[in-house]
Amino acid sequence: MSQDILAGLAVILEEVAGVDPADVTPEKTFIDDLDVDSLSMVEVVVAAEEKFTVKIPDDDVKSLKTVGDAVSYIQRAGVAA
């Protein structure tokens, strides 16, 4: 499950910000490690909402520093839904 989410995020990050899928590992931070700026991060979130059929409120996005944070958030949100 979390591997599927990780792979799905890698596809989104490649599409939105040109990130090499091989670089997308749980400990990486979006902004400093993957060079995803705050505007592109919004695109990542909206694409992830659609791909994984979850809601990620803007207030929660700030807590998603690393890829791992996003994977767990999406996993929890998916279970809750």
Added chain:
Amino acid sequence: MTTTPRQVVVTGLGALTPLGGDVASTWEGLLAGRSGVRRITEEWIQELPVHIAAPLAVEPPLGRVEARTLDRSQQMALVAAREAWADAGSPEVDQERLAACVASGIGGVTTLLSQHDVLREKGARRVSPHVVPMLMPNGPASTVGLAFGAKAGVHAPVSACASGSEAIALGLDIIRAGRADVVIAGGTEAAIAALPIAGFAQMQALSRRNDTPQTASRPFDKARDGFVLGEGAAILVLEAAEHAAARGARVHGVLAGAGISSDAYHIAAPDPAGAGAARAVRAALRSAELAPTDVIHINAHATSTPSGDLAEAVALRSAIGSHIDSVAVTATKSMTGHLLGAAGALEAVASILALRERIVPATRNLDALDDEIALDVVSIDNRKIGTGAALSNSFGFGGHDVCLAFTI
């Protein structure tokens, strides 16, 4: 006490136009008298009264990721700026002495329209977070400023079809005033879309020669019936002469002066007496410390509208006097269509090349000069010229008049 203003030279040129993907191919197209106008076959244009435009000859060569957060006008400006910067020798410049003046007449209008569709069809959550930086009229200036690290100021004068020339005039002022040593200056426009075309058509400003696109843009011709909307970008690297000399830069020409005025006549119609335009021409000559008799070539604004071309001819005679009979006038838009906010920048490039190569490209489609237009418009064959000054005019809806003066 007066001091001689700093001389400003042009050390780099870049262009992405309906005639080619760079300056060399565009200039070759102008000399060959090629038309960049074609029939647009996409579905969205079918309901409009105008089916012709002058799109880019070559799509902006940018990577997918680089392009997706830039409006088309920004993409074009970036590509032209990279060419100009490389042409200038990719100089090492103190970033705090580097400015960018890149104008657009309309800004990111295709982004605005397509994102409005997204908003209506898919809702606010799906609107791109890049939409504001993509549609803002200063977006292209910022894109170029970021790409080259310009820290002395990023500017985007907005004056409709005079914007590109006004950006270059501003660059001149900035260097003369000592606020920067190098300015990346020019214009860009990407407005070939249903709403702008419908709007210009409603103003009766566009040619309706849908069946013969390549003859539609015919400045100064008796049978002209409006302009053809084009798209593209052109960028100049302006540099303080001493800065260029210190690094041994190759110099294309001198931006000797610029004149700016405004009509205060009508929001869109030209003043038939051409008073504002004539004031801009006189101001450019004063700024360049040139006499009317120094002028050997004029790249006219000449969009191919019945009233605009006529008013410009009146203005030129008023400002230059009888010497206008000895000036080789040309209308680049006969081949490129009207690039709106990029037009003045493209025509600045053409003016500099005409002086440097000592040849004026002929105006296309000038089958019969309008009887009321008393200008020596170069047509049929390109014309060799000597050395002297060239002027490039740009006028815009809103009553903007800008004239640039170049020497070699």
